[in-house]
Amino acid sequence: MVYEFRLPDIGEGVAEGEVVRWFVQEGGSVQEDAPLVSVLTDKANVEIPSPKAGKVLKLHARVGEKVKVGGLLVTIDAGGPGPGPAASTPSGTPARPAEGGPAGPAAEKVSPAQPWPPASASPPAPSVAPLASPYVRRAAVERGIDLAWVPGTGTGGRVTEADLAAFTTSTGPKGPGVAAAMPARALSAAPTPKAPAAAPAEEVAERIPILGLRRVIAEHMSEATHRAAHFTYVEEVDASELVRLRDRMAKHVEKQGTRLTFLPFIVKGVVAGLRAHPRLNATMDDARGELVVRSAYHIGIATATPDGLLVPVIRNAESKSIAQLAREIQELSERGRAGKLERHELSGSTFTVTSLGALGGVFATPILNYPEVAILGVHKIRRRPVYQADGTIVPADLMNLSVSLDHRVIDGFEGAQFLATVRSYLEDPHQLFAELV
Numbered sequence: 001m002v003y004e005f006r007l008p009d010i011g012e013g014v015a016e017g018e019v020v021r022w023f024v025q026e027g028g029s030v031q032e033d034a035p036l037v038s039v040l041t042d043k044a045n046v047e048i049p050s051p052k053a054g055k056v057l058k059l060h061a062r063v064g065e066k067v068k069v070g071g072l073l074v075t076i077d078a079g080g081p082g083p084g085p086a087a088s089t090p091s092g093t094p095a096r097p098a099e100g101g102p103a104g105p106a107a108e109k110v111s112p113a114q115p116w117p118p119a120s121a122s123p124p125a126p127s128v129a130p131l132a133s134p135y136v137r138r139a140a141v142e143r144g145i146d147l148a149w150v151p152g153t154g155t156g157g158r159v160t161e162a163d164l165a166a167f168t169t170s171t172g173p174k175g176p177g178v179a180a181a182m183p184a185r186a187l188s189a190a191p192t193p194k195a196p197a198a199a200p201a202e203e204v205a206e207r208i209p210i211l212g213l214r215r216v217i218a219e220h221m222s223e224a225t226h227r228a229a230h231f232t233y234v235e236e237v238d239a240s241e242l243v244r245l246r247d248r249m250a251k252h253v254e255k256q257g258t259r260l261t262f263l264p265f266i267v268k269g270v271v272a273g274l275r276a277h278p279r280l281n282a283t284m285d286d287a288r289g290e291l292v293v294r295s296a297y298h299i300g301i302a303t304a305t306p307d308g309l310l311v312p313v314i315r316n317a318e319s320k321s322i323a324q325l326a327r328e329i330q331e332l333s334e335r336g337r338a339g340k341l342e343r344h345e346l347s348g349s350t351f352t353v354t355s356l357g358a359l360g361g362v363f364a365t366p367i368l369n370y371p372e373v374a375i376l377g378v379h380k381i382r383r384r385p386v387y388q389a390d391g392t393i394v395p396a397d398l399m400n401l402s403v404s405l406d407h408r409v410i411d412g413f414e415g416a417q418f419l420a421t422v423r424s425y426l427e428d429p430h431q432l433f434a435e436l437v
Contacts, residue, residue: 003052003078007039007067010046014343015153016068017041019061020212028056030076037073040212044343054078064211066166131158131287136226139164154223158287161226162219213307224370227286229407232365232377235419239381240397242429253323263301264325266353266378266422268432271297271318273422274351280410280418281350283371291373291409300349300369301329303336310336311369313349322432353378363400373410376422377402 007017017039024030024037036050055077061067132140132147136159140147143164150167152159210218239262246262253260274281274297282293297318300311312332314325335341352369353376360380368375381399388394401422405415425431 001078002057003054003076004072005036005051005074005076007069007071007073008048009069010039010041010048014041014069016066016071017046018066018212018215019063019073020045021063022059024050024056024059024074026056026059030054030056039067040216041343044341044346045339046343050076052076052078064209064215132160136161136164143168160219161222213305213310217308220370221367224368227370228284228368228373230365230368230404231407231412231415232402232404233412233415233419234363234400234402235416235423237399237401237423238386238396238427239399242426243381243397245429249322253326256323256327258323258327258330260322260326261329261357262381263329263353263355263378264322265426265429265432266355266376267299267301267314267317267325267329268322269422269425269429270299270351270353270376272425272432273418275318276421277414277418279414280374280405282373282409283350284373284406284409285371294350296350298348298350300352300372301332302352302354302369303333305337305339307339310341310346311349311352312336312341312345313347315348351375356380360399363402365402366404368404368406373406374415374418375404377404 010017018041019037020040021038023035030036030050030053032051032053033049035047037048039046039048057075057077059074060072067073131152131154137147139161140150140159145164145167147159150159150163153163154160242262242265246260246265250260278293279291281297282291284290285292296316299314299317301314303310303312312335314320314328314332317325320328332341332345349369350372351374352366352372354366355378358380360378363379364377366375366377379400379402381397383395384398385393386396386398401419403415403419405412
């Protein structure tokens with residue numbers, strides 16, 4: 001029995017997954033429930049087991065290729081008489097065939113691959129113009145592409161820059177009918193893209209494919225940069241009392257096996273700042289043109305891993321103690337570096353904190369974790385001499401905080417007020433215990 005296995009629905013809201021690793025190869029065998037393929041969805045790797053035992057006849061997706069839910073992944077000869085029914089595809093989710101592969105009921109008949117869209121077809125005339133940012137629309141015009149042909153994977157079907165790039169490099173034609181449908185004036189005005197000059201072969205040390213988590217990060221950063229109007233405000237904080245308090249508390253918290261860093265205190269200070277300035281604890285709904293202010297404080301903690309930057313989420317940070325925050329930050333960071341975080345642990349944040357710890361530099365301009373409207377950068381604490389009001393010079397532990405904000409909805413004054421509130425709590429951290437934050 002020939003069994004066709006399609007990408008199952010592996011989480012609410014997941015429309016596609018990127019093949020990160022195959023655990024089998026064509027011509028080899030696989031056991032039922034043995035690891036079959038690792039798929040990346042929304043920054044979380046999902047290991048999918050084989051539904052059948054048998055011989056692997058064909059892998060229908062390459063490493064780095066994205067497959068829609070319901071798309072054909074692998075064909076397995078499971079033994080037994082005659083061809084069996086294909087694995088079911090979720091209702092309403094048409095499966096697009098993998099490149100060069102058959103699909104659906106016609107799997108038994110191998111027919112020539114058809115270009116998409118058909119060269120003879122005319123672009124559809126949608127009742128609503130395709131959703132896309134001005135940047136993407138301009139790029140489409142420059143490349144001679146009608147956005148009506150490009151499947152959008154962004155929120156509400158919005159066409160992203162990554163969708164445009166994928167369409168440009170796909171096997172389907174950009175379409176005689178597509179270019180013809182573009183306004184002549186737009187096409188004539190569009191500059192001809194210049195291919196980058198090829199470097200001499202001897203100067204190329206390595207070509208590194210941008211795949212998996214790194215590609216997800218690239219797409220997310222590109223979307224954040226092109227959508228939001230970034231601006232950054234920097235403030236200096238005298239962390240001398242915070243350093244003393246953390247040192248006193250560390251010996252008690254670390255008895256429980258948890259390392260106490262400054263991050264739990266900073267998270268508490270951020271929650272205090274967000275309570276005072278709630279518009280920063282929000283996400284943008286660009287499709288509806290609305291700022292969605294959140295009532296709970298789900299704080300994302302940017303974490304470096306061998307594969308790239310992850311943002312695990314501390315949920316309801318307002319209800320957790322310093323020790324609880326320290327323990328959760330440590331556990332999420334360790335599991336993130338080991339690649340063991342689940343999808344729900346990497347989504348739903350309302351505000352993000354990013355810190356380079358001992359490598360924190362002087363200051364930086366963090367990129368928003370879109371669709372959030374604010375992110376806090378935490379920088380290294382340095383001991384430096386400072387002048388007191390009476391003219392004396394004393395040592396102090398100083399650090400910089402930088403907050404990047406979406407200037408479309410957050411004004412500079414509001415951002416400065418928020419950071420001033422955070423600063424006041426960190427310079428007098430005992431307030432964190434006097435207040436319910």
